[in-house]
Amino acid sequence: MNLQQTTAIDFDLARTLDSGQVFHWEICGDGFAGAIGEQSVYVKQRDDQLLYAGATAGVIQDYFALDHPLREICRSFPDDPAMGAARDFCAGLRIMRQPRWECLATFITSSMKQVAHIRQISRTLRTRYGERRRIRDCEVHSFPTACRIAKLTEQNLRACALGYRAKNLLATARLVASGDADIEEWSELSDESLRVRLCELPGVGAKVANCVMLFAYERLRAFPIDVWIERVLKQKYFPRKRKVTAAQLRAFCETYFGEHGGYAQQYLFHHARKGGAASRVAAKRKPGGAGC
DNA sequence: CTCCAGGGATGAT
DNA sequence: ATCATCCATGGA
Numbered sequence: 001m002n003l004q005q006t007t008a009i010d011f012d013l014a015r016t017l018d019s020g021q022v023f024h025w026e027i028c029g030d031g032f033a034g035a036i037g038e039q040s041v042y043v044k045q046r047d048d049q050l051l052y053a054g055a056t057a058g059v060i061q062d063y064f065a066l067d068h069p070l071r072e073i074c075r076s077f078p079d080d081p082a083m084g085a086a087r088d089f090c091a092g093l094r095i096m097r098q099p100r101w102e103c104l105a106t107f108i109t110s111s112m113k114q115v116a117h118i119r120q121i122s123r124t125l126r127t128r129y130g131e132r133r134r135i136r137d138c139e140v141h142s143f144p145t146a147c148r149i150a151k152l153t154e155q156n157l158r159a160c161a162l163g164y165r166a167k168n169l170l171a172t173a174r175l176v177a178s179g180d181a182d183i184e185e186w187s188e189l190s191d192e193s194l195r196v197r198l199c200e201l202p203g204v205g206a207k208v209a210n211c212v213m214l215f216a217y218e219r220l221r222a223f224p225i226d227v228w229i230e231r232v233l234k235q236k237y238f239p240r241k242r243k244v245t246a247a248q249l250r251a252f253c254e255t256y257f258g259e260h261g262g263y264a265q266q267y268l269f270h271h272a273r274k275g276g277a278a279s280r281v282a283a284k285r286k287p288g289g290a291g292c
Numbered sequence: 293c294t295c296c297a298g299g300g301a302t303g304a305t
Numbered sequence: 306a307t308c309a310t311c312c313a314t315g316g317a
Binding site: 021112117165203205206225226 | 296297298299300301
């Protein structure tokens, strides 16, 4: 199969796919295979060129948000040591435009899960209930639609290792499938209204809502606060302060990181998670023991 | 073995 | 408003 080609400057494909925003792309040959909606796509990067098959250039460019003005976005970040280090570490990392339902569903399954296991759950759901496709000798499965999941049982989903998340995914799938929750229509809402609507869905709280807003609704100001980001914020921005409430953190993030706070958050997250020992934030240690 | 993970819902202070 | 607890599962 012949590959098509499009220019992609200020873009790092592998880093973007490994940054914890999308969970289903797999290594295929010397590139990656995955689904963009219902289409199976192969893509690999060679310098400033993206070589791809399975979709149009327009779909590729839109999905990877190659139109985001990354230079300007990075310039809008606050000028402090933690942010600067994260920005240097995350060159070319872009916030993609993901399909609403699969992003929402995947982050409902993400609660109290490591990235590796979110990937495993996504793979199981796709393999069992999605549509199988083939691209360049690699298998790709689309994410099951809300209607498909709505017809399953909680036991079906628990069998995919979802645990207590099964009930939430099923209930939300049924709301979306019935049209009671019109997640496509919600793209017209303001940030605040959108967050309220998302949080009404079973299994969606502030953190998941912000992830979905950032990764599927292009609300680049949305700032998800998970355990990693919470540690980064407390250690880098509130050092030697015993008590920092969730409300304080939220208020700080809304203003300090500016109009592209979601990008800043993703860079801080990726740096903390994947950076070297120097960047790593220490997990909370159990008190006691002769620490010396 | 233990500790922890891109949390949410519920009920008690 | 803030805190405690429970909820499943598997990687490290």
